[in-house]
Amino acid sequence: MPTDYAFPDSAAKTANAIEAPEFQTEKMSLSMGPSHPSTHGVLRLQLELDGEIVTGCDPVLGYLHRGDEKIAENMTYNQFVPYTDRLDYLAPLANNVAYACAVERLAKLEVPERCQAIRVICSEMARVSAHLLGLGAYGIDVGAWAIFLYTFTEREKLYKLFEELTGARFTTSYTRIGGVARDVPEGWVEKVDAFCDQFLPILENILNLLTRNKIFIDRTQGVGVISKADALAYGLTGPNLRGSGVPLDLRKDKPYSGYERYEFDVAIGAHGDCFDRYMVRGEEMRQSVRIIKQAIKSFPKGDWYAKDAVRIFAPRKDKVLTSMEELINNFMITTEGPQMPAGEVYFEAEVPKGALGFFIVSKGGGVPYRMKIRSPSFCNLSILPKVCQGNLVSDVVSILGSLDFVMGECDR
Amino acid sequence: MSSLAAAPATDLLAVLQARFPAAVARPSVDHPAFNLPMAEVPAALLLLRDEHGYDLLIDVTAVDWDVEARPRFSVVWHLLSSTAHGYVRLVADCVSDAEPTAPSVVSLWAGANWHERETFDLMGIQFTDHPDLRRILMWDGYPFHPLRKDFPLAGIETPLPDLEVADLTKASVLPAPMMGGPFVASSGEMNLTEAEPRAKDESWNERSAKPAVL
Numbered sequence: 001m002p003t004d005y006a007f008p009d010s011a012a013k014t015a016n017a018i019e020a021p022e023f024q025t026e027k028m029s030l031s032m033g034p035s036h037p038s039t040h041g042v043l044r045l046q047l048e049l050d051g052e053i054v055t056g057c058d059p060v061l062g063y064l065h066r067g068d069e070k071i072a073e074n075m076t077y078n079q080f081v082p083y084t085d086r087l088d089y090l091a092p093l094a095n096n097v098a099y100a101c102a103v104e105r106l107a108k109l110e111v112p113e114r115c116q117a118i119r120v121i122c123s124e125m126a127r128v129s130a131h132l133l134g135l136g137a138y139g140i141d142v143g144a145w146a147i148f149l150y151t152f153t154e155r156e157k158l159y160k161l162f163e164e165l166t167g168a169r170f171t172t173s174y175t176r177i178g179g180v181a182r183d184v185p186e187g188w189v190e191k192v193d194a195f196c197d198q199f200l201p202i203l204e205n206i207l208n209l210l211t212r213n214k215i216f217i218d219r220t221q222g223v224g225v226i227s228k229a230d231a232l233a234y235g236l237t238g239p240n241l242r243g244s245g246v247p248l249d250l251r252k253d254k255p256y257s258g259y260e261r262y263e264f265d266v267a268i269g270a271h272g273d274c275f276d277r278y279m280v281r282g283e284e285m286r287q288s289v290r291i292i293k294q295a296i297k298s299f300p301k302g303d304w305y306a307k308d309a310v311r312i313f314a315p316r317k318d319k320v321l322t323s324m325e326e327l328i329n330n331f332m333i334t335t336e337g338p339q340m341p342a343g344e345v346y347f348e349a350e351v352p353k354g355a356l357g358f359f360i361v362s363k364g365g366g367v368p369y370r371m372k373i374r375s376p377s378f379c380n381l382s383i384l385p386k387v388c389q390g391n392l393v394s395d396v397v398s399i400l401g402s403l404d405f406v407m408g409e410c411d412r
Numbered sequence: 413m414s415s416l417a418a419a420p421a422t423d424l425l426a427v428l429q430a431r432f433p434a435a436v437a438r439p440s441v442d443h444p445a446f447n448l449p450m451a452e453v454p455a456a457l458l459l460l461r462d463e464h465g466y467d468l469l470i471d472v473t474a475v476d477w478d479v480e481a482r483p484r485f486s487v488v489w490h491l492l493s494s495t496a497h498g499y500v501r502l503v504a505d506c507v508s509d510a511e512p513t514a515p516s517v518v519s520l521w522a523g524a525n526w527h528e529r530e531t532f533d534l535m536g537i538q539f540t541d542h543p544d545l546r547r548i549l550m551w552d553g554y555p556f557h558p559l560r561k562d563f564p565l566a567g568i569e570t571p572l573p574d575l576e577v578a579d580l581t582k583a584s585v586l587p588a589p590m591m592g593g594p595f596v597a598s599s600g601e602m603n604l605t606e607a608e609p610r611a612k613d614e615s616w617n618e619r620s621a622k623p624a625v626l
Contacts, residue, residue, distance in 0.1 A: 062549040069534070070558055074565045075594035105442055232467050232494065235523035246494055248468075253497040335597035343441040346490055346499060348470070359488065361475055367596055372473040374490075382526040411549060 027055060030393075034063050038141045038397040041407030045384070045396065054396060057388040059381055064411040072371040076337025077103050077177055078312070080371075085171040087375065088409040090133050091126035091352045092172045093162065095409075098349035100175040101256050102358035106345040107338070109178045109308055113300040116258035118180055121192060121295050122165075123257070123351075124288040128199075129158045130352035131281045131288075131404075138278065138401035139210065142219045150206045157195055164188055177338060178312045179305025193296050196289045203289075207282045220274035224387050224399035227272060234383040237376050238354025239284060240403055243269035243277035250350040257349075262294045274402035281404070312338035337366020353377050353406060373412055377405035424500065427464070432456055438503055443490075445501035450487070453504050454515050457489060461520065466491035466500055469517070472527035474506075474535040476561045484509040487537060489517075506537065516542040534559040 033044035042063035048056030068087070072080050084099040085092035097119045104111065111119075132151040139147030159169045164185055166172040174181050210216045226236070231244035241248055249266040251259040267283035269276025305313060314333050319326040342364040348357040354376025361370040380403050388396050424444050428435040432452045438445040448456055460466040471490040478484070483505040491500045506512035516539040517524045528539040529548040536557035539545055547554060551573040556563055566587035572578035 062547075062551065065549040067558060070563075070565060071594075074596070076596055079594050079596075108441075230522075233522045235469055235521065235527075237468075248494045248497075335595075337596060341441075343439065344445065344501070345441040346443060346471075346501060348492075355470070357471060357490075359471065359473060359490070370475045372471065372488075374471045374473075378526065378530075379523060382523055386522070 032396070034060075038400055040137060040400065040405065043381070043400075043405075043407055043410075045388075047388075047393070047396070049393065052392050054388050054391050054393060057385045057396070059384050061378075061381070061407075062411055064407045066412065068412040069371055069373060072368055072373075074367070076366040077340065077368065078314075078333070078338060080368075081175065081177075082171065082173045085173055086408055087356070087373065087412065088130070088351060088353055088377070088406045089170065090406055091130040092170065093122040093166075093174055094126040094130075094349070094351040095356060096172060096175040097123050097257065098347070098351055098356045099358060100177055101349060102345065102347035102360060103177045103340070104306075105347050106343060106360055106362055107177065107312065107340055109306045109312075111179055111257075111306045111309075112303045113258065114302045115179050115304045115306070117295045117299055118184060118304060119175065119257045120259065120262070121189075121292050122174065123349075124292045124295075125158055125161065125192070127288045127352045128285050129155050129162075131285050132158075134281060134352075134401075134404040135206070135210075135278070138404070141397050141401040142216060144210065144213065144216060147206060147209055150202070150209075154199060154202060154206075157199075161188070161192060161195060164191070176305070176309075176313060178309025179303075183304045189296050189299055192292060196292055196296075200286070200289055203282075203285055210278065211282070217275065219395075219398050220278060220402065222271070222273050222275075223391065223395050224274045224402055225272050226383060226387055230383065230386065231272065234386070235379040236354070236383060237379065238350065238352070239277055239280045240354065240380050242267060243280045243402075244272035245269055250348055250355055254348070256347075259291075261298075262291045264291050274398050277402045277404075339366055340364065340368075348374070351376065353404065353409065354380060356409075375409040375412060377407070377410035378412075381405050381410060424460075424464070428456060428459070431459060438501070440501060443499040443501055445503065448502055448504050450504040450507060450514055453487075453489065453502060454517050454520065456502060457491070457517055457520055460491055460500060460502075465493045465495050466498075467494050468492040469521040469524055469527070470499070472517075472524055472531055474512075474514075474531050474537050474559075476535060476559065479562050482509065483507070485512040485535065485537060487514045487531070511538065512536065513538040513540055515540055516545075518543055533557070536560060 028049045030047045030049055031044060032047055033039040034042040044060040046058040046060055047054055068083055071083060081096060081099065084095040087095045132155045136148035136151035139145065162172060163169045165188060166174040226244045228244050228246055231241050231246060245268050247266050247268050252266050264287040267280045269280050312333065315326040315330050320330045340362050342362050344361050346357060346359045348355040356376055357374030359372040359374065360368050363369045387399055391399065425435065425437050425446065428446055432448060434449050434452065436447050438447045468491065470492045474485055474487045476485055485506040486503050487506065489502045504514065506514060514537050516528055518528065526548060528542055529546060531537050532539060532545055533547040533549050534557060546552060550558070553573060555570060556568060569587060570585040572584060578584065
């Protein structure tokens, strides 16, 4: 049977060889999802199958489209913060930070070092939490149930810390434009430090269950190979791009929120297969812990909001109730929104899934004129039609898990 | 790629103007940004990619400058250099306001495919020579482009995507109830009644009826 693609792994090659011409019949169309455990949400893949081999794949998106960009054009900058939680809902804190940094670029606000350090700790905790979930779910996808139980135990500890910091486990809405909602509670930083200390050996245990596991290696190594050129052509970012050997990490290369002060390594893969992407995420968790430890060690004293943010932040409640000017200010910020200069700004942050970008067009006033959200999952998924071709159906599950996407962010 | 350093804004302008005399700098808060005539965009993107190291097409999107604005639509491209780590923004106005079109760059970056489908879906920009210009977030056959400024926030009553189901259930996709906000006051308004915070998009609320089909 002549094909225009190479079979990426030996299993697919064998399956193709077995399918002798006398068994060839017509191609089958199979709808995988939108409710399928391995599509991690509501992604539907319209597969075209030749026996067990995928000959075509057409992802169908939009089941979780809520029109976030349209909504953003109709509310003030402050009101949009909770909506950012619901983009990548596995790492809401990282999205909060990305959005706050984007609007601060527009407002030309500099936040103090303490605020930056809090944001870095939050982002990295969110990264660890998101990768733990991604790893656990990936384990289930390829038949390693136990991983999920271990990673969720660790994630639960992180969620307790999130709750103590923000008041919410899931939808944190913690950052404000020009700062964060409140300072860290007393003793919280020490608790994070203690979590990191106990987490590192557990992380090694979890990774050891997979890294040399024969079944896991068979299901991931050499499967779903993405070349460096393809990764760049399809606009992949984050661990998926680095898994293909491109050392692009915005924390290192376009530092924001004081990332330049911390020492960490950027992990890259050599082959660009599912196993490399798993290894990159594993190493990223170690590096995240390293960053958190440094941030805690040099945790600066001082304010957790920018002094110039008085025109954005609602004033303190006790001031609002006693001082005329603060009362007026509070009223204006709540009703008209924080007044921003006109201009166009594009900011990207390195969130767990890749580069989350906000393109804001402001005509002045308290409401963005246009806000485009560039979601990493959307771009990462666009390579699926290419990378699934020639693989077995069971490998599609493995590839999906290794791309580690979130539909809330993909569909917006 | 011959020169890998991301050139500063003024140099890039000179580089672009040498090949495309119509290129002008565009006001921007952060990254170098340029206005170009629509037809020259693919060649300019190719120049930036192959000779200046901007190898990642980060984003393609469009802006609707309002129903009355002329030109009404602009398409925006963002590039990032994976080696020199600089961004550049190219903006081009659509020639036609009624049927906005833009050249597709799928042949330069395969990843442009979905970005252009999304821009077509939500903003209604036709990308010429796109291999597969279908809707991506809304369903096939959806009649509107929701990110256009004349599309109300609440949405517009639309038949269900599956006509068989629609026939059977007599149901349709309804606009969202907007009585819960989001509420924003118009800035600079001195009349207290008018200054009261209300939903910014009032195409359907307690004061005015549901919008009919556009």
